[in-house]
Amino acid sequence: MRPLFYAVWRKIKSMRTTVANIMLFLSCCTQCVFAQQQDTLVLPAAEIVAERPLLFSIGNSTTLLDSAFVATSQGNNLGELLSQQSALFVKTYGAGGSSTLSSRGTEARHTAVFWNGLNISSPTLGLNDLSLTPVSFCNRILIVRGGSCAINGSSSIGGSVHLLPSEPVFEKHGAFSASAEAGSFGNFNTSLSSQWAGKFVESKTQVFYGTANNDFKFVNRASRDFPEQRLTNSANSGFGIMQDLRFKTGADQYAGLSAWYQTLSREIPPLMTDPSSEATQSDSSLRLVGTYKINKQKWGVHANGGIFYEYQRYNDPEYSINTYYPSKTLTGDIEWRRFLSRSLIISAGSNYALSSAKFAEYGTELKRRELFSIYSGIKFNHMEKLKAQLNLRKELLYANAPAFTPQLGLEASIYKNMVVLIGSLGRNYHIPSMNDLYWVPGGNPDLQAEDAWNGELGLELKIQKFEKTKIRINAFGSKTENWIRWQPTTGGIYAPDNLRKVETKGGELLITHRQSFRKAVIDFTAEYSFVSSCLIETYHANEIQLLGNQLMYIPNHKATAGIFYEKGNTSVVINHSFTGSRFTDADNTQWLDGYVLADLRMEHWFSMNKSAVAITAGVFNLYDTEYQIMPYRPSPGRWFTVGIKFTHANKKP
């Protein structure tokens, strides 16, 4: 007898990767929501209920990481998960350090991260530190590759990551789960989750606490004779709590409140080249979101509004640095959608974000960045054989944004739904961060938004019956004008400018395969990504020789492959990831070697009526690979975890 989430997971496991599967999944989920309506329009109901990036994902390559991955990686942060489970490159500044994402050859600021439909990237930095998000707080994770600004707004030039909430069902149930994991280098984390639902209210509370010493041994490649040393000043400690409440306000509508507090304090270890470090960093955030959703048979309204507080403190006594960067964002999004016919749905909405911050580096005054955009979309679906969508967005308040942002997506079955042609073309943009605009010295309030055109074309092959094997091949490219970069100026300071154009192009291969035995299941997933990301125009004479070079810290090659094997109450996951070499200078004369990492995780469940207990074990960096993600920042060799999980539900799973 399997635990509840495993049963759910088994249902949705095959839903990865393709848009068709995502919609099928939504259809399953929403059948119960609309069961009482006994409507024959099942699929349209899913399209009314779906989160916006799921509804309008035609033409983009997407991956939905389901709750199984979340369940098996509860001790990880989002950066660690995406690094192992996707061909996206995660740039991590050493063990426990900050993590940012590079999708399709773009910079960290070009991949927006959303929670409850709202962009949670830092308004001051313009990017999201993935190390601050515990995986245990993620229900489902949708990865969208390629530009999708017409759908998601600013900053989704390279891609976007969506932490999707679960849809409420308002059926009486209760569930409790807990996990604790201990590992090498003082790693310990624990998480609790409690769910309760009645006919009109649902509540879910999640708590996470994690700590690590990260005092592992490493070979110091920056010291004579390569001595083995132990990392110092590397401990971290994090705590988070997330509360979701859903209130049924009618047969087809509900209201929600979500609160998320997260804090992480970490020591910043020294580079291999440096003898010591006393630096520390502390990041905290409080996010409050209110939701209201009306899901009628043929139309729906989704509204989200939130207020986000962020605090970052950096302290380095050695250099007498003690900085404190607080910021606040008030944001909201409202969208209306309606079926015009069984095959045609339209949508319109608006998005608002007012960010404000006041600290010494912004001068004496409170600085604000106010963004407001309107958008619309239309989606056509003819018998699942031909799908098309057109989305439009217009930023109204930021004067230097592109005039108009369209995106067109297409999926066409060219052979019995077994061979599907997929493509998209769109304009995308990134509004400068508040640091880009207001930092003193250097900030430039007149900066242009980065302005990109993205396109991709792919084939999806479904080889066996029941979609057991899927292969998707994509080619993609983009050209981004007004590329923002901080550059030395004649006054002796660094300042951002828009004087570059960057081109990316590449290809992806995504494979999923499921093989069932009588009592066992194997799921195989693999991704490979090749990307060339080059400066192709510059107005700086000194950069002429850099034209055509790969951008720094963006690998040409990234690949992952994973096998999930389950038999009875035992499961084994083996993941491999390969990250190619990355240049560490703009001239492409210095680089870091590529590396292969492998993780092995095992779980065995013992079921007892409505409860289940699991013992877990993990081996990370299985081959004891010595590697550096960023120069001279040590990474751990092989390390281990053991843990225990407990689940209890008031219904038998």
Next chain:
Amino acid sequence: MNSSKTKSARFHLILLLTALMFHSCKKDEMDVINPPSGSGVYVVNEGAFLAGNGELSFISNANGSITNNLFQSVNGFAAGDIANSFHIHQGKGYLVMNNSQKIEVVQVPGATSIATITGFSGPRYMATKGNRGYVTDWNSESVKMVDLDQHAIISSIDVGTLPEQLLLAGDKLFVPNSGDSTVSIIDINTWSLLATITVGLGPNSIQKDDHGRIWVLCKGSTGPDYIGGTADDAAGSLWRINANTFATELVIPMGQFEHPLKLQTNATGTTLYFLNGLDGYNGAIYSMNADDLTLPSSPSISGSFYGLGIDPNSGNVWGAAAPSFTQNGYVLRYDLNGIRVDSLGVGIGPNGFAFN
């Protein structure tokens, strides 16, 4: 049963193939090259802050060939973070690594590693005499005395704020304290502070001319906004000090937006060279006779240089340009007439030279 075994075997095959596909191996020791021989010019490539890529380049006098990433290439490990200066003395080179808080000692000619001197908190520049080295140490606001045989710090003396490019003249150390307006003068025999004299704002480099007179170059300041060329700038200046009485003999004021740095002389000390620019980090190359009482009205070599060196043998002037700290810089060589001889690509952030 057979079918099940086949499927099981298939699973293990997939597993094996996956593992093989991503097989990995331990990193082998770095490949190294034979160190270059003969005389030449060492270029100090500062590198980017917290990137650990401070380095040396070597340009051979014999054939003009250049070896970049010299230290790592010869020794197989990185020199460290922020290479600030390179000082040659009695067959050894001392590569002062500011943010790595150490000095890497190498053989000269070549760059084969000999030792590492640790215990600094932000070393900047070095002067030597016999088996003693004297190193300005930014963060501890001191000068460290180093035993060059034992490769160890043996004593320390406090000076002013942010001590910079010092000069050893006879038995006296002249230490410019760039964070204030003073020069600390130290007797190396008694290892005591002889005097602290006041000069212009931001003294950053000191040289001695052919008459034994001490020249102190003061940067001034780019002001609280850190931006050169704005109203809050304070002018740079050039001061001449009597080496014995420490009295000020001459003050040459500069314009409000002139922020000079990196004072050098030719081998005989008859000509002074320095960079002069708007931002306090880069500048055009100015030269003046050590007997002149005023500054030249225009640079002898136009451009924006981050590093400056005068070859004591040929008199050639070397300028180093650092476009940014993510891309490689380059060096330009000029003859005695200021005619450019050649240009060579070096590492990131070239900030100075040493001649062997």
